[in-house]
């Protein structure tokens with residue numbers, strides 16, 4: 111088992127492609143990849159890792175991507191202990207077409223895993239983004255990394271690189 115578990119949910123393949131890019135950047139030897147649709151059984155899969163990267167796009171009006179819905183419901187009911195876990199969040203959204211609910215899924219994941227004891231890391235400045243509203247902001251920052259392949263795909267590569275630098279402070283495997 112690798113040091114980091116990267117779990118993603120993706121409907122049209124955008125977050126999936128980003129997850130694969132992130133894993134490639136990090137190194138496949140230190141990062142296991144799980145599709146929430148195809149590879150995930152239950153929250154024990156998450157609990158196997160001390161270091162987690164969770165990817166979730168936003169659908170509906172600020173809702174989590176479909177493959178995360180049932181897992182998050184189970185987790186809410188069963189309340190497994192995530193204390194001692196370090197979690198970083200990323201996800202695709204659309205800052206113009208859905209700028210009133212921009213990357214809201216990240217806020218949902220943040221609140222749920224934080225309530226179960228996880229340390230959520232990798233907050234990102236809102237300055238580089240144009241949007242109307244987002245429920246993914248805490249203390250003036252996004253709780254994770256928003257990526258917008260609809261309007262700003264040219265910024266994705268640099269945003270990922272900057273974010274992975276930030277994560278080095280909390281993910282020892284990335285700093286090694």
Ligand SMILES: Cc1cc2nc3c(=O)[nH]c(=O)nc-3n(C[C@H](O)[C@H](O)[C@H](O)COP(=O)(O)O)c2cc1C
Pocket residue numbers: 119120121122123124125126167168169170171172173175202203204205208209211212213214259260
């Ligand atoms: C019906 C629909 C609803 C959407 N709702 C939101 C939303 O509330 N917030 C947001 O930031 N993006 C929203 N989006 C944009 C998607 O998150 C975006 O297209 C993303 O790249 C999809 O990623 P995925 O293929 O990994 O699921 C929506 C897109 C569609 C088609």
